[in-house]
Amino acid sequence: MLGIGIIAWIIIGGLAGWIASKIMKTDAQQGILLNIVVGVIGGVIGGFLLKVFGVDVEGAGWIFSFITCLVGACILLAIVKAVTGRRTRV
Known part of the structure; x- marks a missing residue:
C-alpha cells in the first residue's frame, strides 16, 4: 500500500509541477524530473500552509x-x- 501512495505523490506532483511551470512561465527551464520535484515540494508547502490556517x-x-x-x-x-x-520574456 505504501508503494501506491508514493506513485500517487509522483503522478500528482508531476502534473501539478508541470501546470505550475506553465502558469509561472518556467516550463522551458524545467524537465520532467524537476516538475515532479517542484510538485511534490509544492504539496508539502501547500499542506503546511493549509494546516497553519486550520x-x-x-x-x-x-x-x-x-x-x-x-x-x-x-x-x-x-x-x-x-x-x-x-x-521571463513574454
Missing part, C-alpha cells in the same frame, strides 16, 4: 490534493524566481 488536509481527496500541490508549486516557483532574479 484546514484539515487529511483524507480530502485527489482533487483537493492536486490543487494543494498546484498552489504550493506556484508559490515555490515564485520564491525561486524572486531569489534568483530570473525574469
Whole structure:
C-alpha cells in the first residue's frame, strides 16, 4: 500500500509541477524530473500552509490534493524566481 501512495505523490506532483511551470512561465527551464520535484515540494508547502490556517488536509481527496500541490508549486516557483532574479520574456 505504501508503494501506491508514493506513485500517487509522483503522478500528482508531476502534473501539478508541470501546470505550475506553465502558469509561472518556467516550463522551458524545467524537465520532467524537476516538475515532479517542484510538485511534490509544492504539496508539502501547500499542506503546511493549509494546516497553519486550520484546514484539515487529511483524507480530502485527489482533487483537493492536486490543487494543494498546484498552489504550493506556484508559490515555490515564485520564491525561486524572486531569489534568483530570473525574469521571463513574454
